[in-house]
Amino acid sequence: MNQQNVERIVRELLIELGENPSREGLARTPARVAAALEFLTSGYRADAERLINNAIFTQHTNNMIVARDIELYSLCEDHLLPFFGRCHIGYIANQRVFGISKLARLADMHARRLQIQQRLTDEIAQTIFEAIDAEGVGVVIEARHLCMMMRGVQKQNSVVITSAMLGSFRDAPATREEFLALIARSRP
Amino acid sequence: MRPDAARIEALVAELLSELLDPVEAKRLAKTPARVAESLGFLTSGIGSRATAQTLAAAPASHGMVITRDIELYSMCEHHLLPFFGRCHVGYVAGARTAEPGELARVVDGVARRLQLQERITEEVAAALYEALEPKGLGVVIEAHHFCMMMRGVEQQRSSIETSAVLGSFRQDAALRRSFFSLAFAHSAEER
Numbered sequence: 001m002n003q004q005n006v007e008r009i010v011r012e013l014l015i016e017l018g019e020n021p022s023r024e025g026l027a028r029t030p031a032r033v034a035a036a037l038e039f040l041t042s043g044y045r046a047d048a049e050r051l052i053n054n055a056i057f058t059q060h061t062n063n064m065i066v067a068r069d070i071e072l073y074s075l076c077e078d079h080l081l082p083f084f085g086r087c088h089i090g091y092i093a094n095q096r097v098f099g100i101s102k103l104a105r106l107a108d109m110h111a112r113r114l115q116i117q118q119r120l121t122d123e124i125a126q127t128i129f130e131a132i133d134a135e136g137v138g139v140v141i142e143a144r145h146l147c148m149m150m151r152g153v154q155k156q157n158s159v160v161i162t163s164a165m166l167g168s169f170r171d172a173p174a175t176r177e178e179f180l181a182l183i184a185r186s187r188p
Numbered sequence: 189m190r191p192d193a194a195r196i197e198a199l200v201a202e203l204l205s206e207l208l209d210p211v212e213a214k215r216l217a218k219t220p221a222r223v224a225e226s227l228g229f230l231t232s233g234i235g236s237r238a239t240a241q242t243l244a245a246a247p248a249s250h251g252m253v254i255t256r257d258i259e260l261y262s263m264c265e266h267h268l269l270p271f272f273g274r275c276h277v278g279y280v281a282g283a284r285t286a287e288p289g290e291l292a293r294v295v296d297g298v299a300r301r302l303q304l305q306e307r308i309t310e311e312v313a314a315a316l317y318e319a320l321e322p323k324g325l326g327v328v329i330e331a332h333h334f335c336m337m338m339r340g341v342e343q344q345r346s347s348i349e350t351s352a353v354l355g356s357f358r359q360d361a362a363l364r365r366s367f368f369s370l371a372f373a374h375s376a377e378e379r
């Protein structure tokens with residue numbers, strides 16, 4: 001990303017929208033927007049291998065591990081408006097487990113791209129599944145979309161729920177139900 | 189002047205080609221048109237005067253009328269990210285009254301600009317004060333800002349509260365206090 005180009009584009013956008021880009025509140029907006037966009041798309045440039053490989057540990061467990069309520073913020077690829085909510089990740093290890101914060105870091109990495117919620121869900125599940133050769137992985141995301149809230153149909157309380165189930169989470173109904181039960185208790 | 193949608197679309201396409209690799213930018217070929225339409229709507233209040241139009245003569249009552257929880261969505265002028273929350277308007281009628289829907293239209297008109305929460309609060313108060321000529325009027329806004337939630341300090345639960353009071357609400361501390369306590373009566377259930 002060329003910082004100066006992005007700043008110029010943002011300045012021209014402000015003019016097109018009918019604003020005065022020189023007024024005090026907007027003078028530094030192009031630089032701020034450029035920095036914000038770079039951060040919010042940093043997932044394209046993140047190195048998943050490096051993120052993951054430093055934090056995979058051998059552990060002889062064959063039980064379900066669940067990380068609930070991981071806060072999640074992403075940008076919708078259609079309107080470049082945020083969608084936000086919670087991500088729940090469960091997996092059954094096959095000799096190898098993740099360091100505990102890495103699930104959240106993986107979710108962030110995929111969320112900091114231009115996304116649709118279903119692909120985000122699939123990508124997180126697939127990355128985890130492949131990285132540790134898990135027996136099974138389940139990911140559920142519950143999110144609210146600003147593109148539905150502040151424009152368009154203007155539904156303020158609608159929540160979109162997506163899921164991705166791989167391995168035993170897909171093939172064994174009992175495993176999937178256990179995961180769904182573990183993430184179902186009332187929200188904090 | 190209405191924004192030039194084709195020009196905005198071209199700028200957004202240019203922006204995407206800066207942020208994304210060519211394959212991803214090509215995949216999102218329809219995004220610039222959608223963003224242009226969306227941005228046009230979200231900034232449709234720029235350059236237009238937000239004012240209450242459908243008004244009625246005030247009845248001979250001296251009570252305070254409060255409209256709570258007017259949905260508010262705006263774009264922060266520093267990061268072009270949304271902020272959203274609720275707006276509460278209270279007034280003691282003077283010359284005229286307005287339907288709650290009319291108050292919401294004024295809030296929308298002011299919020300659909302590149303804004304600061306403090307300025308929305310002041311502008312809504314000023315527009316309604318001028319249109320209604322009430323004895324006193326107050327506006328409170330509670331909002332969450334994506335620029336604080338998804339980047340920067342990454343504070344997910346922090347909310348910003350702003351207020352503006354005019355006329356008797358400014359002079360009379362008891363009146364102001366009862367407005368604030370009614371406006372914030374249920375704010376614990378936020379989010």
